[in-house]
Amino acid sequence: MNYSMMDRIIEHLVNSDNVLIASHINQDGDAIGSLLAIGLALNFINKKTFLFNESPIPAVYRFLPGVELVEHQIDDLHTFDTAVILDCGNLERIGKSAKAVSKIPVLINIDHHATNTGYGTCLFIDIAACSTAEIVYRIIKKMNIPISKAIATSIYTAILTDTGSFRASNTNRSAFAICEKMIDCGADPYEIAQNVYGKYSLGRIRLLNLALESIEISKNAKLSMMTITRDIIDKTGTRSEDIDGLISYAKRIKGIKVAVLIQEEKNSLKKTNGLKNFHVSLRSDGTIDVTEIALSFGGGGHFSAAGFNIETTLDKLRAIVMGFSEKI
């Protein structure tokens, strides 16, 4: 653990007056959980904070205490002396405000992505951390800020989801140790699990059905590909956030080394040339480094879980994805 970096971050936070705290677009449990945890902790020591995420809060995370504090638009960026960027491998991941945010005098980059570009004036990157929330927890603890039930619930939710319910390869000792402490501080495992995984809309279950039907396997049987078009989303009355977790079904097939999920993006307006915007998620069984593929398309992530965005046609993309199987 990098104590000196931790001390520097704490010093900056203690000396700050007005802190912007942001995490990545299309937030997952770690992005929203880390944001709320550090936001609520800084509020406790009477810091002026602005919690920001460009995307709406996914329905499954709206139960989190303090979620109403999260803003989706920044009106005046000049007022912030400090920014804390969470769970973002590159600054552009926060969305449209990235360029303006890069001008905030103190820019603290807290992350666990292997592909972190090292942006910011003060960095805390730990790729061995199971989640950004693990690093946030260590900072809050070092600052001696008491962990309220709200903070505990955020951190527990972030670790639960970022480890794929303690099944992904980033599940480490700290994941369990911190979650145990969060339960001591008031986090309720059953209540959290029910909110995150136990209250799906019927549409989401129907989406699962169509997503499973879309699975194709490469000729060498090492790669699986799941495709979710806007048509499938519209037909099931779901939203992009309902796609979260579906790739795990493509990944858990015996013999599959790399699972790929192609997702047609909402903003994928039909252009005259027929190009569309896609998000591509990659998962490996732990033997293949999928960041290599993600980075080659301008994306990023972790060894076994990465992603990228691309503008192309669906046919071309499907051919590109199937082509990945030739290297495994």
Ligand code: AMP
């Ligand atoms: P996903 O498959 O989209 O859920 O993302 C898997 C991992 O890759 C997450 O840790 C993301 O933060 C990261 N990731 C996904 N898309 C991108 C991207 N366009 N740029 C950088 N990192 C990404």
Ligand code: MN
């Ligand atoms: Mn994330």
Ligand code: MN
């Ligand atoms: Mn994360």
